[in-house]
Amino acid sequence: MEMPYFPGCTLYRKAENLDASTRSSLAALGVKLIELPRWTCCGAVVPLARDNYMGMVAAARILADAAKMGKTLATVCSFCYNVLKQVNYVMQRDPEARQKLNNYLEEGYRGEVRVIHALEICRQNPSLRAAKDRGSGYLRGLKVACYYGCTLLRPAAVALDDAENPAVMEEMVAVLGAEAVAYPLRTACCGSYQVLHEGALVAQKVREIIASASAAGAEVIITSCPLCQFNLDWWQERFSREDGGFRPVPVLYFTQLLGMALGVPPGDLGLERHLVDPRPLLSGAPL
Amino acid sequence: MFLRSKGSEELIGRVKEISGQDPHLCMQCGTCGGNCTAREFMDFLPRQVVRMVQLGDARALRCRSIWICSTCLLCTVRCPRGIDVARMMEALRVINLRRGREALPVAKIPAGLLGQVPQMALVGGLRKLSA
Numbered sequence: 476m477e478m479p480y481f482p483g484c485t486l487y488r489k490a491e492n493l494d495a496s497t498r499s500s501l502a503a504l505g506v507k508l509i510e511l512p513r514w515t516c517c518g519a520v521v522p523l524a525r526d527n528y529m530g531m532v533a534a535a536r537i538l539a540d541a542a543k544m545g546k547t548l549a550t551v552c553s554f555c556y557n558v559l560k561q562v563n564y565v566m567q568r569d570p571e572a573r574q575k576l577n578n579y580l581e582e583g584y585r586g587e588v589r590v591i592h593a594l595e596i597c598r599q600n601p602s603l604r605a606a607k608d609r610g611s612g613y614l615r616g617l618k619v620a621c622y623y624g625c626t627l628l629r630p631a632a633v634a635l636d637d638a639e640n641p642a643v644m645e646e647m648v649a650v651l652g653a654e655a656v657a658y659p660l661r662t663a664c665c666g667s668y669q670v671l672h673e674g675a676l677v678a679q680k681v682r683e684i685i686a687s688a689s690a691a692g693a694e695v696i697i698t699s700c701p702l703c704q705f706n707l708d709w710w711q712e713r714f715s716r717e718d719g720g721f722r723p724v725p726v727l728y729f730t731q732l733l734g735m736a737l738g739v740p741p742g743d744l745g746l747e748r749h750l751v752d753p754r755p756l757l758s759g760a761p762l
Numbered sequence: 763m764f765l766r767s768k769g770s771e772e773l774i775g776r777v778k779e780i781s782g783q784d785p786h787l788c789m790q791c792g793t794c795g796g797n798c799t800a801r802e803f804m805d806f807l808p809r810q811v812v813r814m815v816q817l818g819d820a821r822a823l824r825c826r827s828i829w830i831c832s833t834c835l836l837c838t839v840r841c842p843r844g845i846d847v848a849r850m851m852e853a854l855r856v857i858n859l860r861r862g863r864e865a866l867p868v869a870k871i872p873a874g875l876l877g878q879v880p881q882m883a884l885v886g887g888l889r890k891l892s893a
């Protein structure tokens with residue numbers, strides 16, 4: 476099956492390994508992602524001011540282009556997913572905003588594209604279980620903390636799953652033969668872009684999230700957000716340098732774990748790009 | 763004690779218009795602040811910011827809290843009165859930003875981070891915190 480795909484700008488630079496592991500692991504499930512022929516940054520954050528139409532133009536442009544390619548648009552970065560889904564929601568429900576944006580873009584888009592996250596593609600994929608059985612099975616028993624963060628779940632109108640009690644990542648982890656640990660902070664915020672402005676806030680959030688996941692026995696954390704990945708990874712590396720007793724937990728993209736389970740060649744997963752090196756932990760794996 | 767002035771009505775009106783939220787629905791329960799990601803770093807909790815908006819107290823525009831908010835939307839999804847608190851915080855930011863008052867000039871971003879953060883942090887942070 477082919478599906479139109481919006482990678483987003485971070486996946487072309489800092490999170491190339493999220494892009495590569497998404498393409499390769501979904502390909503292993505029989506889903507071929509077809510990148511939109513032209514696209515721009517989605518804007519990263521959705522404007523919360525009702526009169527800020529300019530902040531929605533880029534996403535509306537992307538959606539209107541996607542409508543010419545098909546009925547769905549796949550994406551994997553949590554921020555892109557959130558922005559595209561929220562702007563799509565506005566295009567469906569807010570006639571005034573729809574008219575303004577369409578006039579500006581010279582389009583007649585009405586929100587007909589379905590924005591779909593790679594986790595949803597996995598959830599509805601019949602071959603996930605079968606594909607995993609062809610893999611090596613070395614994830615068996617690995618204790619995984621699924622970290623959702625904010626933008627997959629909030630606001631509730633665009634949530635990928637139950638906004639307060641999601642299960643989609645845990646279900647995937649269970650199918651892959653690993654064990655999802657229960658820990659309270661899986662839907663907490665890592666501090667997001669405040670890393671640029673109020674680093675101490677992000678440092679504290681990272682400490683809390685890691686402590687919560689570690690207390691539940693997590694050996695690895697998975698996410699779909701390049702900013703969560705960066706914040707958790709970068710600060711942990713710093714904590715480790717400052718305090719020899721600190722035990723960092725590797726932070727992977729869920730697509731990297733998925734790819735490993737499905738037998739995607741390790742070279743296609745970009746595991747070496749993380750600061751807290753996950754490879755020693757996964758050394759039973761054919762890396 | 764805070765006394766209303768003509769500016770108070772204007773502030774209440776602008777926050778209502780930009781956020782689309784009615785601050786007077788707030789019953790001051792504090793759920794928003796109890797859940798807030800940035801609460802320990804704020805000078806006023808989100809509940810207090812909403813109270814200032816109810817009263818038209820211009821300190822709401824000058825407080826640190828609006829710039830420390832990470833737009834995590836935990837307040838929004840958990841407010842028992844259905845107020846989108848994050849939109850009110852954003853309205854207070856944009857009233858400042860449209861007057862050129864910003865919290866994150868590019869020059870203030872730590873040099874060690876600039877080349878390392880994912881692109882989305884730069885685009886997102888500058889959109890929320892820079893004029």
Ligand code: SF4
Pocket residue numbers: 787788789790791792793794795808809812840841842843844845847
């Ligand atoms: S949670 Fe809602 S009702 Fe309660 S204090 Fe905050 S804004 Fe007011």
Ligand code: SF4
Pocket residue numbers: 794797798799800801808830831832833834835836837838847848851
């Ligand atoms: S959106 Fe802002 S005010 Fe609301 S809980 Fe998150 S950090 Fe706090």
